[in-house]
Amino acid sequence: MSTLTGEVTVTGFGVRTAFGTGADALRRGVFAGVPSFAPTTRFDTGPYRTPMAGAAPDGPDAVEGWALRHALARCGTEALDMAGLPQGTEAAVLLGIAGDCTSITRHWRDAARPGVDSDRPDGSEGMGDPLHARLADAVPARLAESLAGELRLTGPRLTFTNACVASAAAIIHGCRLISSGRIDAAVCAGGYLVEEETFGKFDSGRALSRDGMVRPFSADRTGLLLGDGVAAVVLESAEHARRRGARPLAGVVGWGAATDAHHIAQPHPEGVGLALAARQALRLAGDPDGADLGYVNAHGTGTKYNDGAETRGLRAALPKRAESVPVSSTKSTTGHLLEAAGVVEFVITMLALTDGVLPPTAGFTAPDPECDLDYVPNEPRPADLRRALTINAAFGGANTALVLERP
Amino acid sequence: MTTTEKAALRSPLAVLTSTTATHGTGRDGDIALPRLPGFVESAFSPLAYEVAARCLTACPGDGSRTAVALASLMGDTTTADLASTRVVSGRVHNPLLFMQATPNSVLGHLSREFGITGQMFSLSTLDDPVTELLAMADLLLEDPELDRVLVLGVELGGGERVAAVHRELTADDGRPVPDLPEPAGLAAALLLTRPGPEAPVTVRATETDDSGHPPAAPHHGSVQGLFDLAAAHRRLLRDGGSQVLAAAGPAAAAFLLSSERLPERNETDTHAHQ
Numbered sequence: 001m002s003t004l005t006g007e008v009t010v011t012g013f014g015v016r017t018a019f020g021t022g023a024d025a026l027r028r029g030v031f032a033g034v035p036s037f038a039p040t041t042r043f044d045t046g047p048y049r050t051p052m053a054g055a056a057p058d059g060p061d062a063v064e065g066w067a068l069r070h071a072l073a074r075c076g077t078e079a080l081d082m083a084g085l086p087q088g089t090e091a092a093v094l095l096g097i098a099g100d101c102t103s104i105t106r107h108w109r110d111a112a113r114p115g116v117d118s119d120r121p122d123g124s125e126g127m128g129d130p131l132h133a134r135l136a137d138a139v140p141a142r143l144a145e146s147l148a149g150e151l152r153l154t155g156p157r158l159t160f161t162n163a164c165v166a167s168a169a170a171i172i173h174g175c176r177l178i179s180s181g182r183i184d185a186a187v188c189a190g191g192y193l194v195e196e197e198t199f200g201k202f203d204s205g206r207a208l209s210r211d212g213m214v215r216p217f218s219a220d221r222t223g224l225l226l227g228d229g230v231a232a233v234v235l236e237s238a239e240h241a242r243r244r245g246a247r248p249l250a251g252v253v254g255w256g257a258a259t260d261a262h263h264i265a266q267p268h269p270e271g272v273g274l275a276l277a278a279r280q281a282l283r284l285a286g287d288p289d290g291a292d293l294g295y296v297n298a299h300g301t302g303t304k305y306n307d308g309a310e311t312r313g314l315r316a317a318l319p320k321r322a323e324s325v326p327v328s329s330t331k332s333t334t335g336h337l338l339e340a341a342g343v344v345e346f347v348i349t350m351l352a353l354t355d356g357v358l359p360p361t362a363g364f365t366a367p368d369p370e371c372d373l374d375y376v377p378n379e380p381r382p383a384d385l386r387r388a389l390t391i392n393a394a395f396g397g398a399n400t401a402l403v404l405e406r407p
Numbered sequence: 408m409t410t411t412e413k414a415a416l417r418s419p420l421a422v423l424t425s426t427t428a429t430h431g432t433g434r435d436g437d438i439a440l441p442r443l444p445g446f447v448e449s450a451f452s453p454l455a456y457e458v459a460a461r462c463l464t465a466c467p468g469d470g471s472r473t474a475v476a477l478a479s480l481m482g483d484t485t486t487a488d489l490a491s492t493r494v495v496s497g498r499v500h501n502p503l504l505f506m507q508a509t510p511n512s513v514l515g516h517l518s519r520e521f522g523i524t525g526q527m528f529s530l531s532t533l534d535d536p537v538t539e540l541l542a543m544a545d546l547l548l549e550d551p552e553l554d555r556v557l558v559l560g561v562e563l564g565g566g567e568r569v570a571a572v573h574r575e576l577t578a579d580d581g582r583p584v585p586d587l588p589e590p591a592g593l594a595a596a597l598l599l600t601r602p603g604p605e606a607p608v609t610v611r612a613t614e615t616d617d618s619g620h621p622p623a624a625p626h627h628g629s630v631q632g633l634f635d636l637a638a639a640h641r642r643l644l645r646d647g648g649s650q651v652l653a654a655a656g657p658a659a660a661a662f663l664l665s666s667e668r669l670p671e672r673n674e675t676d677t678h679a680h681q
Contacts (some may be wrong), residue, residue: 047497058417104488104491109494112495136521138487138572139480139529140482140531141480159531160530161482161529161530163509173546176549197487197490199416201490201505204499257527258526260515260517260524261523262514262518262519264515272524276524396513397519398542
């Protein structure tokens with residue numbers, strides 16, 4: 001069991017998805033069950049099997065053209081403002097990110113056409129454009145330094161790169177640092193914006209949905225779609241928040257991480273690591289049976305491999321509760337946010353607790369005998385929740401679980 | 408962890424075993440890359456697997472109570488650049504490059520081969536990863552469900568883009584630019600636990616000597632500090648005694664390594680790694 005010396009609370013967040021900025025955008029999209037998917041114009045999708053992604057459209061609030069570091073800074077600033085923590089605070093910056101891949105593509109594109117900047121074929125400013133990624137933004141740790149600099153936070157920094165659990169790992173690390181008394185506060189963040197480099201890789205792995213929708217746990221699911229996601233949360237020791245009169249939005253009462261020991265890319269078919277991580281988190285939360293859980297935000301990618309394995313893993317983790325706890329995948333509306341999935345879904349789970357509404361699994365058309373839980377199909381559902389579990393999984397069989405509690 | 412404070416460890420750590428490997432560097436002892444099923448072209452994953460496997464083979468243990476943390480500057484740049492040049496030239500992506508693109512992939516392979524179900528992390532560090540990895544191990548070993556933490560660092564040589572990234576990084580802080588050739592790579596690993604009879608060399612946080620010159624910061628992404636830690640471990644196993652290692656860079660942490668098993672030598676030598 002834990003060696004906790006302090007409770008962990010959430011006091012602020014900033015979030016940005018294809019639906020726009022902030023909680024209300026999530027309420028209009030994720031919580032209404034409205035998928036964000038559309039053909040992306042961010043790059044030529046001609047060579048790929050689908051043009052679809054959950055990428056923010058052009059317009060005044062567009063993400064397009066933004067470098068990740070700007071989106072991170074904006075979300076981090078919003079999170080600090082909501083928490084009422086001033087810039088200059090001695091808070092950690094813990095980031096889950098793969099680096100800004102647009103800088104890699106742009107470098108090789110420019111190298112292939114000497115003298116022509118891929119973003120400015122007329123020869124005007126390109127890589128030097130402050131809105132674009134710099135070459136060094138491909139270094140994940142550089143983005144954490146950049147975020148800490150923008151927010152003028154003076155605490156420790158650490159960058160997690162473990163794929164789709166990266167930002168969940170950053171949150172777990174923040175919880176450990178705070179609960180062990182090493183630090184008082186941390187900004188935990190993650191980001192991914194749809195770009196060609198990663199899109200092409202997922203296309204080559206035949207992981208992208210064939211019908212332009214993400215249908216987690218549904219019998220006719222055909223794969224995932226990528227989506228924009230950037231978020232930051234302020235974690236704080238309960239005592240630190242109390243001392244400065246900050247209002248806790250939620251408590252983080254349990255966390256766990258475990259590995260499948262099965263395959264470099266596929267999940268264990270029985271969801272072994274996912275069950276281990278969830279059980280760790282629930283033990284730490286003092287609720288090993290999950291008796292207090294009212295909702296599970298699933299990883300739910302919409303792939304054949306993931307969703308059946310996740311269902312079996314949840315059954316193993318919650319043998320007494322699996323059939324009675326609602327489970328939904330918000331990737332059905334946002335798309336897969338990769339390194340940002342953990343922190344964005346953490347925010348969504350927190351909103352479910354505070355709003356008393358379960359976000360649905362959109363695109364659910366037909367039950368799959370392999371997936372036999374209550375997936376909150378297509379329509380939001382009112383619910384009076386005390387605790388919720390959010391789960392993520394990644395390449396290499398990495399799994400994370402976090403238990404949140406309404407104050 | 409990059410930190411403004413010097414203290415990195417709350418409790419002592421102990422080294423169960425350590426190892427290093429180099430490939431294509433021209434140094435003595437360069438190895439041929441081990442063949443890993445499903446991994447192609449890049450030295451990143453084979454080198455990471457090689458050092459991790461040596462440690463886990465030398466000191467077998469309970470995989471459910473073992474955690475792993477892998478640090479590198481920006482992961483597998485060879486794979487990233489191969490994939491990117493294919494995109495730019497309009498060629499179809501190679502699914503194998505997709506599969507191995509993230510450091511999680513080799514960690515997944517490692518977990519399967521050695522039955523590790525404990526948590527596995529991959530990290531990006533600008534500075535010498537010694538301080539971050541030891542701090543991570545110290546934190547993880549406070550979890551009563553863990554007994555051992557395998558820490559490893561990988562550094563790849565780089566081509567044109569990686570060199571350009573380094574030039575941009577060093578423009579801010581004047582660090583040196585690495586000169587490792589493109590196909591080359593370095594990796595080091597240490598298997599850590601809490602002090603006990605099976606791990607005679609301990610690692611504690613200590614104070615740096617503020618009167619002396621701090622070690623110069625190495626190039627970004629250097630794993631030389633891990634190599635020095637592994638070398639100190641081997642030396643103390645052989646000779647006994649103790650040694651101070653001062654981490655280079657802004658973290659400025661220092662660690663005292665001591666051999667608890669062999670008779671200690673009279674002198675304590677100070678060695679700044681860089």
